[in-house]
Structures are given as C-alpha cells and as structure tokens.
Amino acid sequence: MSSTAASLYADHLATLQSRTATALERGGFDHLAIPSGTLHYQVFDDRDYPYAVNPQFKHWLPLQRNPGSWLVVTPGARPKLVYLQPRDYWHVVPQAPEGYWVDHFDIVVIRKAEDAMQHLPRNAQRCAVLGEPQSALGKYAAYRPNNPQPVLDYLEYHRAFKTPYEIEMLREATRRGVRAHRAAERAFRAGASEFGIHLAYCQAAGQDANELPYSNIVALNEHGAVLHYTELDRLPPKPARSFLLDAGASHGGYACDxxxxxxxxxxxxxxxxxxxxxxxxxxxxxxxRDGVDYRQLHLDAHLALAGILQDAGIIRVSPEEALSTGVSSTFFPHGIGHGLGLQVHEVAGFAASDRGGTIPKPEGHPYLRLTRVLEPGFVVTIEPGLYFIDMLLEDLRAAGRGDSVDWDRVDAFRPYGGIRIEDNVVCTADEPVNLTREAFAVP
Incomplete structure (x- = not known):
C-alpha cells in the first residue's frame, strides 16, 4: 500500500460516512449492515466457485478474501468490523486484522460465521442490509439482505464520484496492469500462444486468473474480431499477424481495464x-471533461472512427452517413466505454439522479454502458474499436448497405480481426488525468 493512499484513507471514510447518513435517512433506517459475502458451491459437488467480495463491503475496506465477515455503520459512531477468523486446518485462515485501516474501526474477531449475530444491531428491522441472499444470518434469517432501493440508489449514484483515495488505488491497479501488458507484448513478439501470453501476463501482474478483475481477452489474428474472446488457444497461429489484449489488474479492491x-x-x-x-x-x-454528456462522446467517436474507415478506403460513405445508416456500428458495435472503480463496469451508469430514474441510451446504440454527464471525480474508460466481424458484415449486406463498403479492403483486413485501444481516465475540474498513459510513460 502506498503511503499516499494511506494518508487519504481517513477522508475517504468520512465521505462514505456522510453518504451513508443521507442514504439511511432516505430509506428510514438507523444502521447499514454489509456482509462480505459467502462461498458458493457447485451443484451436486463440494467444489466452491472463486469467492468474490461484496463491492459494498470493499468500498470501506481493502479486504477481498474474508467471507463471513460483516461491517456495521451507524451515523455518529465508529464503524464496526465483525471479522471472521475461523479455526480451520483445511484452509489458510485470514491473518489478524492489520494495516493502515485498522485504527479507524472497532474490530471484533469471531471464530464461527453465526457468531456475527451477537455483534450486529439488535433490531434487524432498523438495518439496511446490502448483499446477496445467501448472506442471510440468524435462526429465522433475521439479517436477510433487503437491499432497500432508496439506499442503493443514493450510494450507487454517488459511487461515480471517486475520492482521492480511490483515485490512488486505481492508479496503483493501473501501474500493475501496464507492467503486465508490457510483458504480454514481449511474449507475443517472441511467438507465444494465447495461453502462453496469458501466463506471462499473470506472472507480471502477480495475480492469477481469479484475482484479476475480469477474464483476460488474449486474441491473436482473427480472434480479435470476437469482442469477448476468452478461449486461449494453446498453440500459436502461423503466421501471427496481430494481437489484441484486453486485460486488467486489481489493487485493494479496485480495478483497471x-x-x-x-x-x-x-x-x-x-x-x-x-x-x-x-x-x-x-x-x-x-x-x-466536466459537463460533457458521455452519450455525445460516444456519437463523436463513431464519426471519428468512420473517418478512419473512409480514409483507409474501407467504407465509401461519409462519416455522417455511416453513423445515421448504422454502417459505423458494423465496425464499432460496442460502447465507447463505461464507469470504472470497485467493479469493472461500475454501477449506476444510467442513473438520472440519486433518487433513481434512468437516462436513456442513444437510439440505435444498445451497448453503451454509461449515459451520465461527466463530473469531477468520475473515472471512465475510453475504448474505441474497429473490427471485421463476419456476422455483422453479413447483416450489413442483408440490410442493403453493401454498396457502402469496399469488400476487397475488408477482405484484406479480416485476417487481423480487429483493433481496440482502451485507457482509464479521470474527469477533473480542469484537464483530464489519463491513468493509463501516465503509467505507460514510466519506463
């Protein structure tokens, strides 16, 4: 943990406390109770799925491997952490609580998950409990997650406004991701397979597949035309013409992309x-920038990419016509990006306000994941792409738009699959801060 993040943590907690007080008032509750989550087991088996901590829990604490724990927040009081440290000789037991964050909490260590009950507020009905159904606790499941909508609406809407502490955590995740991207490119140029590149990435990131914020997309040649390609061929193609890598890393519960x-x-x-x-x-x-409608940024991206296609001789129509007729969406079928933070696709991307409501997507653009107006503190991805996807090209022809495209030029680029460039960018009151380019600028 960087000393910068540690010095910013108290103010981060103060912000969360303030937000929580308003959210509880809106919902008519006295306490916020957040389970860290529990293990899920495969049906007809005793194998558990990889554990994923409740994002509401890790917003407060940089803890990611502590199932069965609880956090209780009561306005005007120190937050309480009920920390499960079981007696277990089959598995590695979580260490005793330590680190820069411990002095900010009242911490109770328990040995059995059900022992958390005696340390939670006595009246469960006065608690907003945020979590998954199987986190329910108690003989009659008194502490069953109720996820009250007014509370969620407020907390998730304001999660878009990252605190300085959160920006620093995202910066650290980005540094780790950039280091791994460099290692992956070296592996590609050395002739490695998709699987080999993936292993090189994980080694450089210092994280295995379950610790990464999402499954690595490691695509050689035509595989780059599959937007979420995760198959990982074990043998390299011959020749290897192109390499598309969409991969992130985690730090303290925060993700880069x-x-x-x-x-x-x-x-x-x-x-x-x-x-x-x-x-x-x-x-x-x-x-x-502050005040920019993200939807307009998406539409502007279509015009820019269509201009590139026109300059390359791939399409025969103007950028404006390509956008209005859907030709640009054939080559750029996804959104320009999304919010980023505790989750790769951060929540409340369409929220009209902290009381609910939805901001619609532009007509004809169903895959855009963020429609809000940007404000200082927002962290977003910017990821334009151009792809040569057989299915979409066939649809374009079937729609009678085949004359808009030079098919010989398309055929020349098909073997390369596609292109995507993605950075993580902080909106400020002044110029944006590009965390990704910042990290790549350091040798």
Whole structure:
C-alpha cells in the first residue's frame, strides 16, 4: 500500500460516512449492515466457485478474501468490523486484522460465521442490509439482505464520484496492469500462444486468473474480431499477424481495464490503422471533461472512427452517413466505454439522479454502458474499436448497405480481426488525468 493512499484513507471514510447518513435517512433506517459475502458451491459437488467480495463491503475496506465477515455503520459512531477468523486446518485462515485501516474501526474477531449475530444491531428491522441472499444470518434469517432501493440508489449514484483515495488505488491497479501488458507484448513478439501470453501476463501482474478483475481477452489474428474472446488457444497461429489484449489488474479492491492492439508487421497497413485509432482515442480521452454528456462522446467517436474507415478506403460513405445508416456500428458495435472503480463496469451508469430514474441510451446504440454527464471525480474508460466481424458484415449486406463498403479492403483486413485501444481516465475540474498513459510513460 502506498503511503499516499494511506494518508487519504481517513477522508475517504468520512465521505462514505456522510453518504451513508443521507442514504439511511432516505430509506428510514438507523444502521447499514454489509456482509462480505459467502462461498458458493457447485451443484451436486463440494467444489466452491472463486469467492468474490461484496463491492459494498470493499468500498470501506481493502479486504477481498474474508467471507463471513460483516461491517456495521451507524451515523455518529465508529464503524464496526465483525471479522471472521475461523479455526480451520483445511484452509489458510485470514491473518489478524492489520494495516493502515485498522485504527479507524472497532474490530471484533469471531471464530464461527453465526457468531456475527451477537455483534450486529439488535433490531434487524432498523438495518439496511446490502448483499446477496445467501448472506442471510440468524435462526429465522433475521439479517436477510433487503437491499432497500432508496439506499442503493443514493450510494450507487454517488459511487461515480471517486475520492482521492480511490483515485490512488486505481492508479496503483493501473501501474500493475501496464507492467503486465508490457510483458504480454514481449511474449507475443517472441511467438507465444494465447495461453502462453496469458501466463506471462499473470506472472507480471502477480495475480492469477481469479484475482484479476475480469477474464483476460488474449486474441491473436482473427480472434480479435470476437469482442469477448476468452478461449486461449494453446498453440500459436502461423503466421501471427496481430494481437489484441484486453486485460486488467486489481489493487485493494479496485480495478483497471486496459486494451492494446499490436501488429507483428510494424510497417504495414494494419499498423497504420492501429496508429490512426490510437491517435483518435487520445483525442477522445481529452474530451473527458466536466459537463460533457458521455452519450455525445460516444456519437463523436463513431464519426471519428468512420473517418478512419473512409480514409483507409474501407467504407465509401461519409462519416455522417455511416453513423445515421448504422454502417459505423458494423465496425464499432460496442460502447465507447463505461464507469470504472470497485467493479469493472461500475454501477449506476444510467442513473438520472440519486433518487433513481434512468437516462436513456442513444437510439440505435444498445451497448453503451454509461449515459451520465461527466463530473469531477468520475473515472471512465475510453475504448474505441474497429473490427471485421463476419456476422455483422453479413447483416450489413442483408440490410442493403453493401454498396457502402469496399469488400476487397475488408477482405484484406479480416485476417487481423480487429483493433481496440482502451485507457482509464479521470474527469477533473480542469484537464483530464489519463491513468493509463501516465503509467505507460514510466519506463
């Protein structure tokens, strides 16, 4: 943990306390109770799925491997952590609580999960309990997560506004992710398979597949046209023409989300297309400003990418016509990005206010994950892409738009799959801070 993050932690907690007091008042509750979550077991088996901590829990604490614990927040009082440290010789037991955060909590250590009951508020009906159903606790499941909507609406809406502590945690996650991206590119250029590149990435990140914030997308050649490609071939293709890597890393419960695309031939046409997307992406990142409607940023990205397609001779229509007719969506079918934080796709991306409501997506753009107006403290991804996806190209022809495309140029680029460039950007009151480029700038 960096000393910077530790020095910012008290103010982070004060912000969460203030938000919680308002959220509880809105919902008519006295306490906030948050279970860390429990293990899930596979049906007809005794194997558990990888444990994932409740995001509401890790918002307060940098703890990610502590199932069966609880956090209780009461306005005007120190938060209480009920920390499960079981007697167990089959598994590694969590260490005693330690670190920069412990002095900010009243901590009770329990040995059995059910012992948490005696340390929770006596009247469960006065508690907003945020968690999954199987975290219910007590003989009659008195502490059953009720997830009251007014409380969730308020807390999740304001999670978009990252505290300085959270920005520092995201910066650390990004540094780890960039280190791993560099190792993965070296493995690609050395001739490794998708699986081998994935292993090189995990080694450099110092995290295994279950610790990463999402499954690595490691795509060589045509596989880059599959937006969420996670198959990981064990043998490299011959030749290996292109490499698309969408992979992140975690730090203290926070995620980075980075994508880079590489050409084996750094002097060829595909590299020139990658360079054009990269330059356009940096201009898009510069648009992450206070007061900018993220929906407009998405539509502007379509115009920019359609311009690249036109310049490359891939489409025969203007960017404006490509956008209005859906031609641009054939080559750029996903959204320009999303919120980022405790979750890779941060919550409340469509929230109209902290009392609920939804801001609609632009018509014809169903996969955009964020529709809010940007404000200082927002952290978003900017990830434009161009892909040569057979299914969508077939749909374009079937819709009578085949004349908009130079099919010989499409065929020339099909073997490369696609391009995506993704950075994590902080909206401020002034110029945006690009955490990803910042990390890549350090040798």
């Amino acid at each position: 980075i994508t880079r695309t590489h050409a084996q031939d750094t002097a060829g046409e595909f590299q020139a297309l990658v360079d054009a997307v990269d330059a356009a992406q940096q201009r898009m990142c510069a648009q992450v």
